[in-house]
Amino acid sequence: MNSSTKDIIKEKALSLFAQRGYDGTTMKDIAELVGIKTPSLYAHFTSKEELFFSVYEDLANEYVYLMEKIMGTAENMDMEDKLFFIFQQYMIYYMKNPEIQAFWNQITLFTPPVIKEKFFAHVANCDGRIQKKMEKIFEEGIEKGFFRKDCPIRMSLSFRFFREGIINWMMVMPELKKEKYIKNFWRDLWLGLKKQ
Known part of the structure; x- marks a missing residue:
């Protein structure tokens, strides 16, 4: 097997982790989907945990790159x-990549105890930079009088939770997967944030 086969293994593992979660996916399932025997899979990944974290780290790096690019442009x-722009571009990316969104939902909502500590330690580490940048945006908004005086940390989390809730419902209700809805949802959020 070569490195492209390793990439195929990760791609198929991502699909199964997104659909079935960590506990619902076996190495045998992944091997069958790739079209190889299970022992061949172990030649590249010594355990399901190692394979999972390899898939996860690719997506975590992609998320950080995406957010830094979006925030840099904005x-x-x-x-x-x-x-x-931050709200819209994030949502468009995950609307176009529902499998990645499903993976994040599965693993953050149904994190198995066996990987929970390691997973959330890594998430906190890689997401920390993005969260700090968002907090700075809200601090600036408060200082310049765009927003009411409040806690920028909590406001940035509200922004995030609002966005996440919408993107999850867009996965459930495909008729909402239109950019016009993003603008309408944004208007509701913005009017709630603006200083009265």
Whole structure:
């Protein structure tokens, strides 16, 4: 097997982890989906945990790259345009990649005890930079009078939770998968954030 086969293994594992979760996926299932025998799978990944974390780390790095690119593009925009761009681009990415969104849902909502500590330690580490940048945006918005005086940490989390809730419902209700809805949802959020 070569490295492209390893990539195929990770791609098929991602699909199964997204559909069935960590506990519902076996190495045998993954091997069958790839079209190889289970011992051949173990030649590349010594355990399901190692394979899972290899898939996870690829997606975590992709998430950090995506968010840094989006935030970098939005850096010189005015406050409303900046936050809307971050909101919109994130949602468009996950609307186009529902399997990745399903993976994140499975693993964050149904994290198996066997990997929970290691998983959430890694998540906190890789997401920390993005969260700090979002907090700075909200601090700036408060300082410049765009937002009411409040806790920028909590406001940035509200922004995130609102966005996550919408993207999850868009997965359930495909008729909402239109960019016009993103603008409508954004308007509801923005009017709730704006200083009255």
